[in-house]
Amino acid sequence: MIGAAFSITLASAQGGDETAFACLFRDLQPALLRYLQVITPEAEDVAGDTWLQVVKGLPGFRGGEEAFRAWLFTIARHRAVDAGRSRSRRPDVPLALTEAADQQPAGPDAAELALEAISTRSVLALIKTLPREHAEIIMLRVVAGLEAADVARIVGKTPGAVRVTAHRALRKLADVAERTGVTQ
């Protein structure tokens, strides 16, 4: 969070100050990338598209830091949905033609996770084991720091439903972490 200096930073970025824009990028990119890693396999590409969209719409943006975060993650979700659609239209490549040896497993094994120390990557892998809806709401509420109303608008639910889902997701995450020993 940039905090009190956000309005100045935003105004400078809107005025063409590249350093101010870089400040916004560095503040938000980690949470954005982690959120996208939960909802799409093409997280880095989608993050790049998201920032390009932000660059285009930045002169017309009005609002505070919360609104800017909500705007950024809304764009990211739309871009992720678009990427998923274009991926589904692409023809499947037979497994024999791919270099299967170079492929990493889709999700980390819980036993492997237990061996790792607590790190961003291991927790992210743990969150990925949750149902998609739960994982997304955790990322938006906790990692991105959005309000329940903003999350509700992004995922198309009511704020009450978002709150209930977030609680359920956190309980499940605590349960999984306890079983796998990630937290130890």
Next chain:
Amino acid sequence: MPGFPFPGRPGGEHDEPLLDMIIARRALPPDAPQAMHDLARMLAAMAGPAEPGELAGEAAVRAAFSRAVSPAGISSAARRPVRHRRARRSRRRSRSRVRLATAMVVAAAGLGSVFAAYIDVLPSPIQQLAHVAVAAPAPHGSSSRQAATLGTARPVPRKVQPSSRPAPAPRHSASAALTPSEGTNPTPHYRSPFSPSGHRPTYPACSPAPGHSPHQPPKGSPGPSLPPSWYQAVPCTAIPSGPAGQPTLNPYVP
């Protein structure tokens, strides 16, 4: 209700306040369950600072930003609303110009038609229509006269045969008030200079020169014979008296 347990529901609903504190990134109380503390640490790690590689796309994004804020980039992105505004304004202007031109053309056509109707150069059906609509002269049906009028843009006096055919009826009052010297019609339509109501004549008339009978028009006068009352009413030169104070013979002065 925060902090109030719900014993009838499955699971640990009593931990909702703690979950809300984790979501809000607030510090948990020391007596909170260890699982909650572990969860809070996990999520704090998730919301931590950037790890190596997570900012790898910064150079590309900064380059895109630089392109966007450069004059060429601004022209394509930031100037678009202005361009749209200008285009909208010019479209509105051209629309109003077209409307104005159309209105001017219609007005010119209307005025031209009315003018043509009044100088009697329109074809007969249209002239008749104009006669009914805007009180233009009635059509005569003479194409030669129309052609002549079109050629000279001046009405040509009509030759009337001194035959038994009656003279055409006057079309309107202006044509009926012909002076004696106008035209060659032997029976011009004179109008009495005095209106029936006794008003003043429309033009002054004097009596004939001395030596002429006041009751007869002068010989050789091209004018027609006037009614006797006319001559009696105008006995002399009919010029008001001068400064000598002679009584005036002006018939118009009571």
